[in-house]
Amino acid sequence: xxxxxxxxxxxxxxxxxxxxxxxxxxxxxxxxxxxxxxxxxxxxxxxxxxxxxxxxxxxxxxxxxxxxxxxxxxxxxxxxxxxxxxxxxxxxxxxxxxxxxxxxxxxxxxxxxxxxxxxxxxxxxxxxxxxxxxxxxxxxxxxxxxxxxxxxxxxxxxxxxxxxxxxxxxxxxxxxxxxxxxxxxxxxxxxxxxxxxxxxxxxxxxxxxxxxxxxxxxxxxxxxxxxxxxxxxxxxxxxxxxxxxxxxxxxxxxxxxxxxxxxxxxxxxxxxxxxxxxxxxxxxxxxxxxxxxxxxxxxxxxxxxxxxxxxxxxxxxxxxxxxxxxxxxxxxxxxxxxxxxxxxxxxxxxxxxxxxxxxxxxxxxxxxxxxxxxxxxxxxxxxxxxxxxxxxxxx
Ligand code: ADP
Ligand code: MG
Numbered sequence: 120x121x122x123x124x125x126x127x128x129x130x131x132x133x134x135x136x137x138x139x140x141x142x143x144x145x146x147x148x149x150x151x152x153x154x155x156x157x158x159x160x161x162x163x164x165x166x167x168x169x170x171x172x173x174x175x176x177x178x179x180x181x182x183x184x185x186x187x188x189x190x191x192x193x194x195x196x197x198x199x200x201x202x203x204x205x206x207x208x209x210x211x212x213x214x215x216x217x218x219x220x221x222x223x224x225x226x227x228x229x230x231x232x233x234x235x236x237x238x239x240x241x242x243x244x245x246x247x248x249x250x251x252x253x254x255x256x257x258x259x260x261x262x263x264x265x266x267x268x269x270x271x272x273x274x275x276x277x278x279x280x281x282x283x284x285x286x287x288x289x290x291x292x293x294x295x296x297x298x299x300x301x302x303x304x305x306x307x308x309x310x311x312x313x314x315x316x317x318x319x320x321x322x323x324x325x326x327x328x329x330x331x332x333x334x335x336x337x338x339x340x341x342x343x344x345x346x347x348x349x350x351x352x353x354x355x356x357x358x359x360x361x362x363x364x365x366x367x368x369x370x371x372x373x374x375x376x377x378x379x380x381x382x383x384x385x386x387x388x389x390x391x392x393x394x395x396x397x398x399x400x401x402x403x404x405x406x407x408x409x410x411x412x413x414x415x416x417x418x419x420x421x422x423x424x425x426x427x428x429x430x431x432x433x434x435x436x437x438x439x440x441x442x443x444x445x446x447x448x449x450x451x452x453x454x455x456x457x458x459x460x461x462x463x464x465x466x467x468x469x470x471x472x473x474x475x476x477x478x479x480x481x482x483x484x485x486x487x488x489x490x491x492x493x494x495x496x497x498x499x500x501x502x503x504x505x506x507x508x509x510x511x512x513x514x
Contacts, residue, residue: 127294128286128497131505131512133277135181135253138509142186144250148279149266150175151256151484152193152211152224166214171258174484178255178279179219190249191215192225192266194259200232234265242269252507255279257286258485260500261492268503276507281484286501288460288481289492297425297458298324303417303448305330306431306465309353313360315494319428320364325420327369329409329433329444336361336370345400346379369420373397373410375434375441383407384438393440408434409444417444421451430463430490445469453478462489 152175155167166172175191182189196206212224228234233241242265246252252270254260259267260282270276278286292300302323304312309332320326328336334347339357361368374396377383381391395410409417421427429452433444446469452459453475461467462483470476483489492498504510 127290128492128501129283129290131510132283132286132501133275133504133507133510134283135178135277135279137511138251138253138277139275140185141182141251144187145248146182146187146189146251146253147246147249147270147274148175148178148182148189148191148253149256149259149270150191150193150279151258152191152208152215153195153258154211156210164210166210169214169218171484172211172215172218174281175255175279176219178253178281179222181280182253183219183221187251189221190223190225192228192245193256194229194234194264194266195227196229198227198229200229200235202226202230206230228264228266235262237263237265237268239269241265242273246270246273249274252276253279254500254504255281256500257282257483258488260485260498261488263499267500271503271507274507275509276504277509278501278504282500284481285483285485285489286492289462289483289489290496292426292428292460292493293322293496296322299424300426301325301327301420301424301428301457303327303329303421303427303429303433304431305332305433305445306463307331309335309350309357312431312490313353313356315430315490316360317356318494320360320367323367323428325367325369325424326364327417327420329371329413329417330431331406332431333371333409334406336368340370343399343401344406345376345402345404347374347376347400347404347406369416371409371413372416373412374400374406375408375410375443376400376404377407377441379403379405383435383441385435386437389438389440407438407441411443414444414447417448418451421448421455421457424455424457427452427455427457427459428493429459429461430466430486432465432469436465436469442469446473449473449475462486462493 378392434441436445458480
């Protein structure tokens, strides 16, 4: 992938307007309908949350209005390269047919091992009979899978409206964020996010870190963290980041912790004694949320921000005893004038639980994809589209 940092990831991306006339033509649309399913009383499956299906409607409607014959294709779950009735797309097809009648939905792409392997013959079969390809699967565009990177080399191709909007907003954070620009990063696995933290640090005015990953930073800074999880392999990276960041990095100064014999409630009721600690967390206690003084400091920074990016809950928000930090940040973003961008499945869930999703500037449909775009400035799926035969600057 070339250096596109100055122009941003939108540069050279073919859009729907760059497609040849689609009237009467067959168009393959890669969507991300990897949605949560639940069982009905009669044992059949139904779509639990159709956010991702509705998010593709502007693209599907644009094509339908112009007379295209549309086939959508998605992955669903992790069927590992073979047909598996648990991951059949039938329930998704049922919901799609209610929202956008007349659109076909192909069977789960991951039923074929060729999808994840980016196999050439699988791409051949995928594009067979189609006249054009549209990628509207932002949440999958960080993966070099067959349906993402294969078709643009064979067919006139375009970014769909959802993909376009995602890249405009997230790319805008890279190229021209209104300042002060603040990033808030929490969640579980520091190893998965260290790359994006390093890249964000060069772009933001303040980087606020909470969630379980904060304990590795606190340990790297010489703090005691009690029974909280620490990723030993990431300690050195965290120490280097702390040294480089100076006062741009804001770490928790207090913690709401759970006595070791207790349990976090994820789905079921949690148990055990709670205490708030400033500074060090004593032996036998595990951090579960940022403490009240940290919340005050975070809100102070958010109040002065013009742009905020938030990824990852600041505590075990599934357990109401440890949701205060995430709730306070969500409410502060909702009432602030800053342009707030939220990425990540669990962060989006924390927001929608509070009914605050509509109060954000933008909620990304892609967790991993949004982080990778912010880290690297590009995604394999975007790079493939830029090399399509009809891409601007190529014809
Ligand atoms: P996202 O999906 O928004 O990217 P992640 O998947 O990285 O977020 O992290 C979400 C998970 O992090 C949640 O299940 C939450 O319970 C967990 N988490 C956050 N803070 C803590 C903590 N202090 N201790 C343990 N788990 C935590
Ligand atoms: Mg998650």
